[in-house]
Structure formats: C-alpha cells, structure tokens
Amino acid sequence: MPVIDASIFAEVLRWLPFVLWGFALNILMSALAIVVGTAAGTLLGLGQISILPTVRGASRIATQLFRNAPWLVLLFYCIFLMPYTVTAFGQTYNVPSWLRATIGFSVPVAANLSEIVRGAIGSVPKGQWEAAEALGYGRMAILFRIILPQCVTRMLPPWMNLYALLITATPLASIVGVEEALARTQAAIQSQGSSDLLIPMYLGLLLMFFLYAYPIARISNAFERRFRPV
C-alpha cells in the first residue's frame, strides 16, 4: 500500500491551493454566521428573561426548538424553503447557495448563543440586581449598565467554543452543493481517479481544520481560566 510516496505528495500539493480557496469559503461562511447568529442570539437571550410573558414564552420556544434541531436538518430547511432570488430596489438578486447555507448555520448559532446569554445573566449574583435597584436604577438600566457588562467576560469562552463548533459544521454545506473545502477535496480525488489519493487528501483536509480550530480552543481555555468569575 504505497500511501506515503513522493509522487502522491506532489499530487496533494498540486491540489492544495484549490482546496485552500474552498477553505476560505468555509471561513467566510463561519464568520458571517457567527456575526448574524450572535446578534440574533443576543436578542433571543434577552427575550428569554423579558418580563412580558408572550416575549418570554416565544423566545424560550424558539431557543429550544432550534437548539435541539440537527444542524443538517436546519440546513436543508433553509436551502429548500428559502427563495432562490430576492427582489429589492427594483433589482433581482440571485441568492447563492453558500449564502443560504450561511443563514442555515446562523439559526443554531443564534439558539445556542441565546442559552449562553441566559446562563451568563443568571450567573451574576442576585445581590447586584438588588444593590442597583436600591440605588434607584430601573430594570433596563440595570440590565445594560450593570449586568450585561459583567456578562461579556463570562460569555467569551463558550462563544469561542461555539465558533469552533461552527467551523467544524461548515463542511455540511457540501451536501447541499456548496463548493467549499470538502466538496473541492472530493472533486480533486474524483478527477484524479486513483484511490491512492484518498487517504492523503482527507488527512490533509482534517489537518487544515485542525490547524484552524485547535488554536481557537486553546485560547478559549486560557480565557476561561483567566476570567473565572470571582
């Protein structure tokens, strides 16, 4: 079994730029999804602690529903049930599949972040709420001036973990036709037609993701140790 062989190594290197450009798409999708998901998730998380029962109920249901749904199912949902074109300002834009996949990823990110926000707010000692109330602060002021600023450092490690989870979920987009790193790896192997490339190419792909995600996980752990709540 000539798995490690000079010519095979050269072949893998030849395909490397092709696959790396696909990996750039993975990174792009993850960057957009984390931004959109964080914004939506923060709103959803605040909704979960709202004093209005309808807002609270709706936020809780949405969070539970999208947290417990498989990422691949949500992806299918968005791909199949989202319009292919969008008309705005008189122009019709094509919504490319990678963009639809990104929206598909934003949904579970938002739901997970909603829980992270709720947990962080819940971990702030009740005494902070009482002291602020005793000084005359209203609920919104307490939330935005006293509680949320203390939540930021608590949310950083789980947020980074969520991003690591997200980047390792992006290859699912290949199943719905997005030409990212995994799809390109498979295309490369197919075009070569030889099974000698299978193991090296997949190992290379695994290595690519590992080199990106592992440092993020380490930094997240370091933050967790530093920001241990007093």
Place this chain on the structure above:
Amino acid sequence: MNAETRNGSLITLKGVRKSFGTFEVLRGVDLAIAKGEVVAIIGPSGSGKSTILRTINGLTPVNAGQIRVGDITVTDPKVDKVALRHRVGMVFQQYNLFPHKTVLENVAMAPIQVLKETRKEVEERARNLLADMRLPDKAAAYPGELSGGQQQRVAIARALCMQPEVILFDEVTAALDPEMVKEVLNAVKKVAEGGMTCILVTHEMRFAREAANRVYFTDKGVIVEDGEPKAFFANPQDPRTKEFLDKVL
C-alpha cells in the same frame, strides 16, 4: 420636602404583613421612627428583621399594611421609586459593589445616572465621602482589590452619596472577618453621629447598646418589645426577649 408626618415620625409602618408562598414572615408589624433616630432591630433568624428593612425601600412588596417615608407612601402602587430611593439608602451584608467599576465610579454613578446630577459635583462629593470612610487613596481601585471591610465602607459611601434621609443597614458586619468588624462599626457610628436616621439589623449587641437610641426585638414576624438600650438589655420585659438575650449575651 415634608420631613415629618403628623405624629412626628419620619418612617411609619402600620399592620404590615408579608408572605413568601405559604410562609408568613411578617404578621402585622407596627413601627414609628423619628428623624435622627438610630434604631437597632435584633432577633432570631427568620424573625423577619431583614424583610422589614426591605419593605421600607420597596425592594420587597408587602401583602397588607401601610408604609410611609416622609410624605411618600411606599405601599401606594403608583409610588415614585426613584424619589423613594433618593430618600432611603441601603447597605447590604454582601456589600454588592459593582465589580466592573472602580471604587469612585461605584460611589458616584447612581447620583449621576439616576438623579442626573452633574459629574463634577458628584465626584467631589464622592471623594469627600471616601475620605470620611478613611479610603482616600482607593478611588481608582477595583472592588476585587479591596478587603471585605474596605468594600463595606465603600458601600456605605455609595449609599451616602445619594444624600438620603435614612440609611438601612442589613447585617453589614455579618460577612466580615472579625478583625474588620470594628472598622465598619466605627464607620456606621460616624454616619449616625452626623445626624443621619439609621435603621440597623444587627447581631452586634454591644454596638446596639452603645450606638442606638432605641432597640426593637422581633420574633416570628412581630415586634415583641422595644425600649431604650440601657433599660432594654438590663431589664427585658417579655419572656421571649429574655430567652433570646440569655442566648446571645
């Protein structure tokens, strides 16, 4: 700003009742505190002393009864909470300083953000208060860098900076190491001697005897007995009071 109600008291409680679920913690509390009085409330755990304090500044709503602070009716559903908290300050057992703000910010932020006073005035007042509390050089420090006793003194300064008419002290030395209790009690004494109306829930009997004008004893949700400290501690009238004092003195 009418500082006294018709019978001369700054704070009155009449027939106040409060239940948490099925547990009735206040069963008809009557209290009248005059301006400038220093009042100590003592009693066994669960007798409702801290709850009484919390009803006065509206942190805990009551089920029945009437509470007045000056000309503000606390039990009125439409009470102006900001005006109430301007009149009534509170210091907590766990200090509850805001960890993400410096000591100076902790003391100054509420008058600036809630009462909308000018920053320059408030910060100067805050620095003076910190000096009074013997912490003049800690203004730029964060609460986490201070000892428990120092944090509690900052908490007292924070309550004072709102320029209230009465300050509620909720077992403020209970969470401190013994060597820091004295410095905080001295700070409280200073506040009381300055003419502030003070209501203290405390376990420090010696302090109650020295600093208070009047001592109240609560048991099972009612005020059992009250009196001037010397007479109260030397000669308690009610058998429940006698039993409690025997245990703690």
Place this chain on the structure above:
Amino acid sequence: MIEDIQKFFIGLKASGINLTIFYDAFDFERFVSGLLTTCELVLICTLFSVLIGGFGAAVLTLSRGPAARIVQAYVALFRNTPLLVQMYFFFFAIGSLMPTARNGIGLPVPMIENFTWAVIALSLYAGAFNVETFRAGLGAVHNSYEEAALALGYSRRQAFRYVLVPLGLRFSFASLANNLVDLTKSTTVAYAIGVAELLYVSNQIWSDSLNTFEMMNVMLAIYLILTGIVVWLIARLQAAMRLPGFGAS
C-alpha cells in the same frame, strides 16, 4: 381505527397539509424504519462513546505518561475536526483499504458496511467529548475526599474507584446530557454516507411526494421529542443518584 386516522390525513391533504406518512403504507414503513435506524444509532453510539469517555478520563486522571498523551491527542483531534470529514475518511479512505468480501450471489460487498462506519465515526467523535466531560467531572471532586481515602490506606487506584468515580459521575450529568443531545443530532450526518436514517428516508419521501415542508416539520418535531427523551432520561438517572447535601443544588 387506522382507517379513521388515514382518512383524517387524506382530508388534511385537501386543505394543503400533505402528510403521506400517515396515510400511505409504503411511506409509513419507510419512515418508521428510518426512525428506528436513527434510534439504533443513538443507542449503540451512546454505549460506546460513554465507555470510551470513561476509559479515556480514567487514563487522564490516573497517569501522566505516554498513555495520557495519546488520549489527549485523540481528544484534540476528534473535537477540532469536522464529523463529516471524519466519517468520509473512515468510509471512503479507510474503507478503500479493506478487502472486499463476496456476498451470497458472488457480488463484491464491502467488508464493513456504512452503518458500521457511522457507528465507529460517531462513537469516536462523541467519545472524545465524553472524555473531556468525565475528566472535568472527576476534577470537580474536592481533593479532600481523595486525601481522606489515602489516609485510610486506600491505593490511588482504589481511591479512584471507590471515591472519585461515584462522586465525579454526579458532576458530569449536565455536560453528559449535552453531549448525548449533540450525538442524537449528529446521527443525521450519517445521511452523507448513505445510512438510511430519519433524514435520509424523509428526503426520499419528500422527493417522491413533494411534501418537503410537511416532512421538514415532522422531522423537527421528532428530533425535539428524541432530544427531550434523552434529557429526561439523564435527569431521571441524576435524580436516582442524588446525594443529599452534596453537589450543586
């Protein structure tokens, strides 16, 4: 009874909600078999991943040498790479190295079929997360318990088995529930290597009957129920093992 149900859903079709699985016998059978496959995957992979997790955590806690390094490398690798790529790697890359067997009628058949590869990939993936979960649970047990055991003459292994493990397990439940919910959701990835689990058969059904929207919603509901069952079971286990006065309240 069955006819009534079928009639109801055929009637529903007229109003726009087309749920063939409830009135078409073939679709119903397909759907049920997909659901059963998903459940099989969840049960088998839960078993293996918990065993892997327990073993790995034991190695990490009890040793510092090469064995621990290997476990750390395994955990780092499987947690920081995509499950889908791992699954393809096993099925296509390693699968290509396996000799092919011949089935009854002489046609070549892979030695390890896709369901088995899915079990291997999912168990290793979830196992890596479980190693971390159990290691953290063991680490949360206070030193003093182990010290007490050692002082009584237990060896490190015995202290581990009789003291650390029972206590550490109780700290692991929340994180374990999380991992098993993730595992349940991750079974859908087996779709990519052709395992006929729930997503795969639902896809077949909506391709034939063009009721994509309805099938998606049914799937969402079923996964919600499945994960709910997982969480409930773990909660029951946790309640059954609860020790009064110990651990997080």
